Amino acid sequence: MRNNLKVARIQANLTQQQLAEKVGVTRQTISLIEKGKYNPTLKLCLEICYALNKTLDEIFWVEK
Amino acid sequence: MRNNLKVARIQANLTQQQLAEKVGVTRQTISLIEKGKYNPTLKLCLEICYALNKTLDEIFWVEK
């Protein structure tokens, strides 16, 4: 599942590890979401948005 | 977890059962998401958005 997480994270000047800590998950989870290999829960998506000061659409929306 | 699913579904003139079928889940899953008792996956959120012709922010965004 494609998303803009990697770009947004780098714009925020955070490593995967730092974002993972802000959000309360492991680095692996962040890595796999960036790679499109995980289907995260809404709660986690929202926590990532809050950490990066973005909205769901900005990071996770994909046209059908 | 709060969301605008119920309002959007009714605006689209669909029952929970009809939306569930469009999206490929059970009626119970839709009901529990509307009630804020489920934490759906991103994939399911997107499928709901496609079925209702809305974006993630319109249905699932909540300010921190």
Added chain:
DNA sequence: TTAAAATGTAATATATAAATTACATTCAGG
């Protein structure tokens, strides 16, 4: 260059989303 930091990813375990079955409650139309 090379050493440390950052990232990718595999295997297994654990937590939890979603399905299934079932029944109760609410609500609109006849």
Added chain:
DNA sequence: CCTGAATGTAATTTATATATTACATTTTAA
């Protein structure tokens, strides 16, 4: 009323998101 459609929800099972541990690869800065 009352009957059926729509909805709420509980118990159990199944599928899968996430954690954990571990190691390899890539990137970056001295």
